[in-house]
Amino acid sequence: MNPGAQTPDGPAAQPLRSDAERNRGRIIAAARTVFARDGLHASMASVAREASVGIATMFRRFPTKEELVDAVFADRMGAYADAVTVALDDPDPWTGFVGYIEAACAMQAADSGFADVLTTTFPTAKVLERRRNEAYAAMVELIGRAKAAGRLREDFDTSDLVLLHMATAGVVSATGDAAPDAWRRVAALFVQAFEAPARAPLPASPGHDALYRAMLRAEQPPPVPRESGEGG
The missing domain is CATH 1.10.357 (Tetracycline Repressor; domain 2)
Known part of the structure; x- marks a missing residue:
């Protein structure tokens, strides 16, 4: 199937660029560390700091905290x-x-x-x-x-x-x-x-x-x- 092709559930998600995928992985790894240490009340900003990414990058990858929790x-x-x-x-x-x-x-x-x-x-x-x-x-x-x-x-x-x-x-x-x-x-x-x-x-x-x-x-x-x- 071609990337981005239509699926029965709607358009397929576009594959992330390699740098975007690396950022996503860093954010998930950082969130595991922060949530394990501080619980779910830890802020998205604290996860971004742990991942060494900007808060804008954080919200591009995970617009809501629930999406990040789901991934982690x-x-x-x-x-x-x-x-x-x-x-x-x-x-x-x-x-x-x-x-x-x-x-x-x-x-x-x-x-x-x-x-x-x-x-x-x-x-x-x-x-x-x-x-x-x-x-x-x-x-x-x-x-x-x-x-x-x-x-x-x-x-x-x-x-x-x-x-x-x-x-x-x-x-x-x-x-x-x-x-x-x-x-x-x-x-x-x-x-x-x-x-x-x-x-x-x-x-x-x-x-x-x-x-x-x-x-x-x-x-x-x-x-x-x-x-x-x-x-x-």
């Missing part, structure tokens, strides 16, 4: 989805479920950016969200198997996994290098709480719609405090 983390979301597949392949549903939790939390602990990705949704990051949805569908199946085996408490809900990831992201952010393995205790506490038989009923789930709104809000940077006496 699509493969990691793929690895996350693969972890669910590995869990489904385990002949013991509970062992597979626990192994998935440990693997997913370890991925969060290893990369602050990915810790944020698992608790944030990016509607326009198509590849990232497609892999997230694949992982979710597989996880629903795994949860059903673990419940059928009598090992996962019956009132467990998929939203509990979102809460687990939110808790892990908070612990990873709060402990940093001072206590890098603290997340392991948190994950173990959650696993023990998830296991059947349940010792007591759980409070009502916050609900998928509420958590989705929370994940959308998590995409926004924290507000900058206003100076005392600052005008509107």
Whole structure:
């Protein structure tokens, strides 16, 4: 097919010039470093500085932060989805479920950016969200198997996994290098709480719609405090 030829989905993307491709690669590599260190609230300007490119070059390659996040983390979301597949392949549903939790939390602990990705949704990051949805569908199946085996408490809900990831992201952010393995205790506490038989009923789930709104809000940077006496 000729470069730029029409495809069933519309015009094909023009191939990048070699210098533009190098800049794109440098930006992605820099974003991996910055997001892993500082999380997703890191600015596009800080990524541009890490990549040693101008901010105009940054926005030519990635007009929005979501496009950059998609490029940086699509493969990691793929690895996350693969972890669910590995869990489904385990002949013991509970062992597979626990192994998935440990693997997913370890991925969060290893990369602050990915810790944020698992608790944030990016509607326009198509590849990232497609892999997230694949992982979710597989996880629903795994949860059903673990419940059928009598090992996962019956009132467990998929939203509990979102809460687990939110808790892990908070612990990873709060402990940093001072206590890098603290997340392991948190994950173990959650696993023990998830296991059947349940010792007591759980409070009502916050609900998928509420958590989705929370994940959308998590995409926004924290507000900058206003100076005392600052005008509107």
